[in-house]
Amino acid sequence: MKIVKEGDKRQVVCPVCGLSLATYALRDIDFSDQSGTVKNVLAAVCDTCQKVVSIPKQSTAKVRAEYNKVKTSVDVRLPAHYLDILTLAAQKIDPTLTESFNKPLVLYYLHALSRGRYPACDLSQLLESDLAKARASKRFSLKLNEKSLFEVKALMTAQGLKSNTDVFKSVILKINEDLVQGKVPEHLPELQNFAAAFG
Numbered sequence: 001m002k003i004v005k006e007g008d009k010r011q012v013v014c015p016v017c018g019l020s021l022a023t024y025a026l027r028d029i030d031f032s033d034q035s036g037t038v039k040n041v042l043a044a045v046c047d048t049c050q051k052v053v054s055i056p057k058q059s060t061a062k063v064r065a066e067y068n069k070v071k072t073s074v075d076v077r078l079p080a081h082y083l084d085i086l087t088l089a090a091q092k093i094d095p096t097l098t099e100s101f102n103k104p105l106v107l108y109y110l111h112a113l114s115r116g117r118y119p120a121c122d123l124s125q126l127l128e129s130d131l132a133k134a135r136a137s138k139r140f141s142l143k144l145n146e147k148s149l150f151e152v153k154a155l156m157t158a159q160g161l162k163s164n165t166d167v168f169k170s171v172i173l174k175i176n177e178d179l180v181q182g183k184v185p186e187h188l189p190e191l192q193n194f195a196a197a198f199g
């Protein structure tokens with residue numbers, strides 16, 4: 001792939017001016033479904049009419065990355081001790097981690113369980129345990145991108161779970177089983193590496 005830079009020139013066929021010269025410059029680009037805009041990406045701008053004529057591959061990648069970042073809010077209600085489990089798990093991974101690591105930890109586990117990286121055979125059983133049952137008096141909200149939403153659905157289907165709430169509950173109970181209760185958690189080194197980005 002040819003990487004272009006700001007100020008580079010190329011010949012283009014402009015829909016307005018026909019054969020014309022264009023200069024690569026930073027422009028705001030709308031998503032094709034009009035759901036948002038990416039600011040300041042390199043685009044070929046017609047020298048004559050100043051319209052964006054084309055977007056180089058490197059900018060397409062950036063637009064796609066931004067598009068995939070679009071987040072959907074998911075709110076679930078959880079018993080208070082589920083949040084304590086996340087705090088205890090984070091402390092085990094690295095005692096300097098704060099509560100802000102709780103959500104990334106849940107999303108990491110969601111990813112690993114839905115992709116089969118971590119075995120996920122007993123998730124619905126965990127929901128039957130005594131520990132699972134209590135008043136759901138705390139709110140737990142997450143911003144999920146397309147990929148995480150897909151993983152929630154995949155795990156729901158694969159494990160016969162009934163709702164988003166069941167998915168997050170069972171993921172947190174799995175974190176309890178693996179990390180909080182486990183004496184030598186198998187995934188600890190990997191999670192410590194992951195956590196290093198959140199120090």
Ligand SMILES: [Zn+2]
Nearest residue numbers: 014017046049
């Ligand atoms: Zn033009």
